[in-house]
Amino acid sequence: MGFTPIFVGVFYLFLSCLVYLAYARDKKAAAEGTWRVAESTLHFLSFIGGWPGAIVAQQKLQHKTIKVVFRDVFWITVVLNSLGLIWLHTEQGSPSLHYFISVLKNFFENELASGNVKSTLLDMLSYRSSI
Numbered sequence: 001m002g003f004t005p006i007f008v009g010v011f012y013l014f015l016s017c018l019v020y021l022a023y024a025r026d027k028k029a030a031a032e033g034t035w036r037v038a039e040s041t042l043h044f045l046s047f048i049g050g051w052p053g054a055i056v057a058q059q060k061l062q063h064k065t066i067k068v069v070f071r072d073v074f075w076i077t078v079v080l081n082s083l084g085l086i087w088l089h090t091e092q093g094s095p096s097l098h099y100f101i102s103v104l105k106n107f108f109e110n111e112l113a114s115g116n117v118k119s120t121l122l123d124m125l126s127y128r129s130s131i
Helices: 006-032 039-061 068-088 094-114 117-124
Strands: none
Touching (some): 006 094
8 A cells, every 4th residue: 555566557558558559540540431449449448547648649649639528538537547546545445456456467467478469459449450
């Protein structure tokens, strides 16, 4: 309790990069008139910790900045994620933080060991390609 394990920062950085790529892909698809990344996917990834990458993507790519409903839901995900992170640092939430970290570490270790990282990331974005 009282400190944030380094894995939390790594997790936020990983999700932020993933969200930035999702925004970039969605902007490209919007310009080309092809399949788009679902807004619910963008919101979910922001909610679980990728919101810093979403903020950077919105500013750098000038994407998803006009639609008021999207922006409102996005900021709700930021607040909920932040409140959740704060709660995980309380006496009541600390055991959950350590449990989540162990689950995430096991997940990523298994994915890296299996070599399925690329397919897992593409599944998270609900996108398949012949890459």
